[in-house]
Amino acid sequence: MADVTQEQITEALSTVNDPEIKRPITELGMVDTVTIGETEIVVRLLLTVAGCPLKDTLTRDVTAAVVKVAPAHTVRVDMGVMTDEQRKAMQEHLRGGRAEREIPFAQPGSLTKVYAVASGKGGVGKSSVTVNLAVAMAKRGLKVGVLDADIYGHSIPDMLGVGDQRPTQVEDMIMPVPARIGDVEIKVISIGMLKPRRDQVVAWRGPMLDRALVQMLADVYWGDLDALFLDLPPGTGDMAISMGQHLPGAEFIVVTTPQQAAAQVAERAGTMASMMHQRVVGVVENMSWLLLPSGEKMEVFGSGGAAQVSSTLSARLGYEISVLGQVPLEERMRETGDSGAPIVASDPDAESAKVLQQIADQLSGRSRGLAGMQLGLAPAGRL
Numbered sequence: 616m617a618d619v620t621q622e623q624i625t626e627a628l629s630t631v632n633d634p635e636i637k638r639p640i641t642e643l644g645m646v647d648t649v650t651i652g653e654t655e656i657v658v659r660l661l662l663t664v665a666g667c668p669l670k671d672t673l674t675r676d677v678t679a680a681v682v683k684v685a686p687a688h689t690v691r692v693d694m695g696v697m698t699d700e701q702r703k704a705m706q707e708h709l710r711g712g713r714a715e716r717e718i719p720f721a722q723p724g725s726l727t728k729v730y731a732v733a734s735g736k737g738g739v740g741k742s743s744v745t746v747n748l749a750v751a752m753a754k755r756g757l758k759v760g761v762l763d764a765d766i767y768g769h770s771i772p773d774m775l776g777v778g779d780q781r782p783t784q785v786e787d788m789i790m791p792v793p794a795r796i797g798d799v800e801i802k803v804i805s806i807g808m809l810k811p812r813r814d815q816v817v818a819w820r821g822p823m824l825d826r827a828l829v830q831m832l833a834d835v836y837w838g839d840l841d842a843l844f845l846d847l848p849p850g851t852g853d854m855a856i857s858m859g860q861h862l863p864g865a866e867f868i869v870v871t872t873p874q875q876a877a878a879q880v881a882e883r884a885g886t887m888a889s890m891m892h893q894r895v896v897g898v899v900e901n902m903s904w905l906l907l908p909s910g911e912k913m914e915v916f917g918s919g920g921a922a923q924v925s926s927t928l929s930a931r932l933g934y935e936i937s938v939l940g941q942v943p944l945e946e947r948m949r950e951t952g953d954s955g956a957p958i959v960a961s962d963p964d965a966e967s968a969k970v971l972q973q974i975a976d977q978l979s980g981r982s983r984g985l986a987g988m989q990l991g992l993a994p995a996g997r998l
């Protein structure tokens with residue numbers, strides 16, 4: 616039987632990623648021992664938590680990797696659990712030596728584009744726009760995360776098909792929930808996932824909301840992201856203020872319907888962003904029209920909302936804020952949202968999906984990171 620060395624096995628194991636953290640198990644300190652016997656190789660892994668739901672995936676991946684370099688051996692995978700010290704060491708490694716509770720996206724060298732999706736009032740489709748832009752960008756090969764900060768709605772997990780999932784916690788580090796949409800994966804965390812019970816009402820005000828936002832930004836292991844989308848609660852409340860303080864480089868996308876009343880409150884959301892020294896990238900009009908079987912466009916909610924927001928905000932903020940797109944009202948958009956399969960992935964040729972993809976193209980065409988970042992309002996020492 617050909618000899619196989621520890622080095623060869625370790626090298627093989629370095630190709631296996633932890634399914635949740637997406638980093639090699641060797642790097643995470645998860646390989647405890649490798650014992651090479653006459654006919655059997657035993658790999659003992661250390662899990663972050665007992666009863667880890669991804670045991671089977673790990674066993675399968677480790678076995679496949681070891682068999683490749685030692686085809687004549689049988690492979691056994693044993694599982695143990697990390698000690699507190701080992702978990703802490705892993706957490707420190709993942710933080711890359713950064714201090715605790717630091718928000719990676721607020722660091723001067725961060726290359727992640729942060730988009731805050733805001734609206735004046737609820738129900739205009741802010742969450743639907745957020746998930747579809749996120750999925751459209753992921754389909755273009757970008758690494759994307761979605762943070763659902765909408766205390767009133769937190770509908771993002773359902774729209775991405777992970778409504779019943781809870782994040783795994785390693786010490787005080789939270790692993791975002793991976794949402795698999797077709798062949799792409801998006802990392803998701805929702806304010807709803809931080810509640811002890813799913814049906815609990817979040818009646819948090821300023822400091823509690825602020826703490827929840829910091830937790831979702833600093834304690835969640837986002838890894839390297841190209842884009843992070845934040846679904847903000849409608850309006851100009853405490854969450855928007857916290858956002859401005861903790862993520863001064865975030866850019867706003869304002870969602871409105873064509874209705875004048877919706878447009879007026881949407882303007883306020885954009886103005887709020889500017890007060891927090893944040894930039895508004897553009898306006899998305901949703902539910903712009905309903906295409907009738909006759910081919911006629913029925914303007915259910917009137918017209919001109921986005922154009923109005925765009926011109927008012929451009930004048931008020933002193934730079935060009937364009938209408939990024941007009942998304943029609945389509946039954947498929949609602950259905951796909953309800954079933955957790957965003958329309959840009961499940962029905963990309965639908966009219967609404969096409970517009971959302973064009974908007975994602977405009978956004979991803981812009982350079983990654985730093986560009987567009989505004990100075991001022993540096994995150995103060997409390998981070």
Ligand SMILES: Nc1ncnc2c1ncn2[C@@H]1O[C@H](COP(=O)(O)OP(=O)(O)OP(=O)(O)O)[C@@H](O)[C@H]1O
Pocket residue numbers: 734736737738739740741742743744765767768769770848849901902942943944945946948949950952953967
């Ligand atoms: N263009 C569209 N065509 C058809 N249905 C839509 C469209 N946009 C959104 N919807 C539907 O309208 C409802 C409200 O949308 P969504 O939850 O995205 O709004 P929201 O602004 O995030 O609301 P809230 O802030 O209250 O959570 C959902 O059922 C969604 O599927």
